[in-house]
Amino acid sequence: MESLTLSDIEQKYYSELFVYCDTDNTKKVASNGRVLDLFRAAQLPSEVVLQITELCGATRLGHFGRSQFYIALKLIAIAQSGLPLRVESLNS
Numbered sequence: 675m676e677s678l679t680l681s682d683i684e685q686k687y688y689s690e691l692f693v694y695c696d697t698d699n700t701k702k703v704a705s706n707g708r709v710l711d712l713f714r715a716a717q718l719p720s721e722v723v724l725q726i727t728e729l730c731g732a733t734r735l736g737h738f739g740r741s742q743f744y745i746a747l748k749l750i751a752i753a754q755s756g757l758p759l760r761v762e763s764l765n766s
Contacts, residue, residue, distance in 0.1 A: 703738040
């Protein structure tokens with residue numbers, strides 16, 4: 675997967691959201707609890723959220739690491755913009 679480029683504002687915001695979701699301070703976030711609430715707040719169809727979870731690698735790992743979490747947040751923003759979900763769109 676290509677590297678993810680974040681602005682300073684995105685980096686700070688995403689980092690704060692990760693800490694918020696990492697309730698056990700394990701640097702791994704399960705795809706339930708606060709993450710589920712956060713993703714539901716995006717008001718995307720369930721199938722789109724599942725596709726995002728697949729694309730970012732969290733399904734394969736069984737959790738969101740920081741990298742997967744940040745990629746998922748970028749993909750949510752892409753989906754909310756009405757653009758097609760593609761990993762190639764992450765840095766555009």
